[in-house]
Amino acid sequence: MNKNSFGMKTARLALLTSAGMVALGMASAYAQEEAPDSERKMDTVLVTAQQREQNLQEVPITLQVLSADALSTLAADNMGDIDAFVPGLEVSDGSPTQPKYKIRGIQTSDFGVGTDPAVGIYVDGVYAARTGASLLAFNDVERIEVIKGPQGTLFGRNSAAGAVSITTRKPSDKFEAELGVRAGEYNKQRVEALLNLPVNDKVAIRLNGVMNKRDGIYTDAATGQDLGREDNWAIKGALRWDLTPDTRAILTYTHDELDQDARPAIGIVNVPDAPGQPAYPVDETAYLNPFNAQVRNDVINNSEARELDEIDLAITHDFGSFTLASTTAYRTFDTNNREDEDGTNRIDLYFDTENVESNESFYQEFRATGETGPLNWVVGASYYDESADQRSNTFAYTDTINTALGNLGLGTPFSDIDNFVLIPFGIDARLLGNGWREDMINHGDFKAYAAFADVIWEVTDKLSLTGGVRYTKDEKSFSWLNGPRVAPELDATLAALEEAGILGLVGASPEDFQFDLVFDMSGLAGVPCDNGVTVAEGVTCELNDDWSNVSPRFVVDYKLADNILLFASYAKGYKAGGFNSVEQASRFNNEDVTNYEAGIKSTFPSAGLLINASVFQYTYNDKQAISLVSGVNGSNVSQYVVETSDEEASGVDLQVEWGPTDALSFFGNVQYINVLYKDRVTRSGIDLSGSPTGEPEWSFAFGGQYVLDLQGNGEIEFSASHAYTGERRCNAESDGQGSCATYASFSVGESQERTDIRAFWTAESGRYQVGAFVKNVFDNRYVSGINNITVGTQGTAFVGLTDPQMWGVDFKYVY
Known part of the structure; x- marks a missing residue:
């Protein structure tokens, strides 16, 4: 340095x-x-981060809350639109059916159903199974709580890094009707409608629907077609029934559909006109500038789709001394994502992947909360059952396989036979130009049982002690099936050539073309599976395992004054063990994190000031990460494998809100974090122990708003927000993973900035609102990462870019 x-x-x-x-x-x-009697009142924000409804400033946990108004100000459609303004949270939403959540530098990078996420996503207390169902459209949201640090005791498994808790509005006794319309650049169209209908004094119905569309932000240079189009819609209906004065039931149904383009692949390798080939091995010094490179994608059936249905039943009964709550949820979803993986429109370089998932889950929780003397307590038990199917398909042409074999020094059999035998002798058959598909088929059955308790003991008016514990047991069964490659047109041609004796003339047979290139698991042949077989092509390999964990937390908090809280805590989190969906017979143990934290929460009403700060230190053991590695299991092709590491981090969180007047307010949020590998050696032998993991040290967001009173003609609110994320800290493996590097024409992992502004007028009656917004005002764009999946075979690297500046207008009517 x-x-x-x-x-x-x-x-x-x-x-x-x-x-x-x-x-x-x-x-x-x-x-x-004491504060003067004339001090201004500050709004009380209620949260449920401790599974009870509490004042945010009385909760000894570091968290950030975003209200419905904040989501509107940011013109946010989903979680991917807000993470920049929540330091410590990162949401990779380039593929909505495969998003990745990160809190304080911890995330699960795997996309397979054999691995659980490290950040728990909860909607109205229900865990969102798998990432395929965790990035949904915002509709009728009341607030979002981003809870930092391990939440194993309060939220359970797979919240080792933290949790995102989304609370939606419930049916009320007041008639409500709303209509919101948003339009903008790239033909942006968003419509949201709401109707809350009280049937009588015991029953109310709430209906909400949202539709969101946008044209592509890229244009294919060869076809002129849009790339990166968005299209999704969702509906939600809720019925509230007060069965008795002490018993309430809320039944909710949600349907969500997404049908849009898969993320585009922006090629950064110079590809000469056919039959010329890009440089191999890839020449990184000749990478093109992706910000002005022509985009050419030829993925077949380019699409990313999801269809989700969920039904939840929440019942609460007040027994007087305590309240018993039951949450029952059933969810099913199907997703499909087929993406271009070469960033070209050349058949001899063509490669795409398709991820197809089908998921079904059931969740049941019973929870009791109450107060007994100085004790505020919550106890409960839960059961979770999930069935998941995944099909990882790769598709290429024999031209692609021919290119890859040639680059790997294994010859070019398809073009050789075509050019030296079939074409010269006028034989009407070709080995090139035929499709070639390889599949990995997975199935998982997962069950989880948990029992938990958390007690807050108010020792004195100022001192409180909290103790909690959760016991979790996970049972998992997982299987892999890697069948022979699928190429029916090629096989028919080979059979005809064999029958005619032509293949024999060149010393070949159809069996010579029966091999896997992508899912070559020959290096695992003979590895035992739990179902009495060994790894082999066309054989289902199954593993069964179970893990258990105890996640405690202890907190001491002290009220220095009525509006000042000091706290210190110790907490553990847990992420269940699992399996790598593309590496047969692989398994890994559970991950656990131990976190120490101390902080202050303070408000100064007379100054309109709020200051919250905390320091933390954690150790994360047995963290599993997906890495793209070549030469694994005897294969020459780069494959995604799981690598294990221990990490440690320390950092600071700071939150400041200041309202000097009723019309003017400011906010600022900062995180500093230092994350290092405590122990990690990659499969290629690189020792990264003591190196940074790649997480930026600094991230912050700040902004303000001003409300102009138009004296009986309503008011205009002006707001501006700015976010900054520091540069990623490179290590010896960063370049290979495409996450942190500097090239002649661009950088990956550089610091990022974004500024959003918004202005809207609200009528005096509050019924009408008209506004305008600009997202990413200064059009700052960045490379989100390099994808090297085809670099080792075709020499084709490609990137993704962050979104450009977007502007729009919106209208809202409230009855």
């Missing part, structure tokens, strides 16, 4: 330290003198 870099980091740390000292100094002053 150079001296200037060290100086800047020291200055930034000093700034955070100073902010913390200022907060403590103000806390001391506040404790010594």
Whole structure:
């Protein structure tokens, strides 16, 4: 590190330290003198981060809350639109059916159904099984709680990094009707409608629907077609029935459909006119600038689709001394995602992947909450059952296979036979131009049982102690089936040539063309499976395993004053073990994280000021990460494999809100984090222990809003928000994974900035609202990562880019 870099980091740390000292100094002053009677009131934000409804400022956990108004200000359609403004949260939503969530540097990079996520996503308390159902359209959202740090005790399994809890509005006793319309650049169209209908004093119905469309933000240079189009819609209906004065039931049904383009692949390799081939091995110094490169994609049936249905039943009964709640949920979804994986429109380089999933899950939880003297407690038990099917298809042409074999030094049999035998002798048959598909078929049956308890003991008016524990047991069964490659047209041609004796003239037979290139598992032949077989082509290999875990948490909090809370906590989180869906007979153990945290939550109503800050340190053991590695299991093709590591991190979170007047307010959120590999050696032998994992050290967001009173003609609200994420910290493996590198024409992993602005007028009656917004005002665009899946065989690398500037207008009517 150079001296200037060290100086800047020291200055930034000093700034955070100073902010913390200022907060403590103000806390001391506040404790010594009572606030004047004229102090302004600050809004109370209620959250359920501790599975009870509490004031945000009384919850000894680091979390950030986004209200429905905040989502509207950001013109957000889903979680991928807000993560930049929540430091510590990262949502990779390039493929909506395969999003990845990260909190404080921890995420699960795997896309397979054999692996669970490290960040738990919950909608109205129900766990969103698999990533395929975790990025849904925002409709009728009340608030979003981003809860940082392990939440194993309160939320359960697969919340080792933290949790995102989405709460939707419930049917009310008031008639409501709303219509919102948004239109903008790239033919953006979004319509949301709401109707809340109280039937009588015991029954109410709430209906909501949203439709969202957008044209592509790229144009294919060869066909002129749009790429990257969006199209999804969702409906939700809820029935609330107060069966008795003490018993309430809410039945909710949700249907969500997505049918749009798969993410485009922007090629960065110079591809000469056919039959010329790109440089092999790939020449990274000659990478094209992706911001002005022509986009050519030829993926067959380009699509990303999802169809989801969910029905939830929540019943609560108040027994007086405690409340018993039952949550029952059934969810099913099907997804399909077929993507271009070469970034060209050349048949001899063509390669696509298709991920097809079908998922069915059932969840049941019973929870009791109450207060007994100085004890505020919650106890409960849950059961989770999931059945998941996944088919990972890869499709190429024999031209592609011929190119790959040639690059790997294994000859070019398809073109050789065509060019030296079939064409010269006028034989009407070709080996090139035929389709070639390889499949990996997975099935998983997963069950999880849990029992939990959490007690807050109010020792005195100022001191509280919290203790909690959750026991979880996971049972999993998982299978792989890798059949022979599928190429019916090729096989028919080979059979005809064999019968005519032509193949024999060149010393070949149809069996010579019966091989897998992508899913070549020959290196695993003979590895035992739990169902009495060994790994072999066309044989189903099944593994069964179970894991158990105890996740405790202990918290001490002290009220320095009525509006100042100090806290310290110890918590553990747990992520169940699992299986790599594309590596037969693989299994890995559960992951666990231990987190220590201390912080302050403070409000100063007389100044309209809120300051929350915390410091944390965690150790993450046995973290599983998907890496693209070549030469695995005897294959020459790069394959996704799971690698294990231990990580450790320390950092600071800071949140500031200031409203100097009723009309003017500001916010600021900062995270500093240092994440290092404690122990990791890659399969290729690189020792990364002590190296950064790639996580940026700094991220922050700040902004403000001003409300102009038009004196009886309504009001206009102006808002601006700015987000910054620091550069990723490279290690010796970053370049191969395409996550952090600098090239002549662009960089991957550089710092990123985004600025959003919005202005809207609200009528005096509150019934009408008209506004305009600009997202990414300065049109800052970045390379989100390099995909190297076809670099080792075809020499074709491609990238994804962040979204450009987008503007729009919206209208809302509230009855």
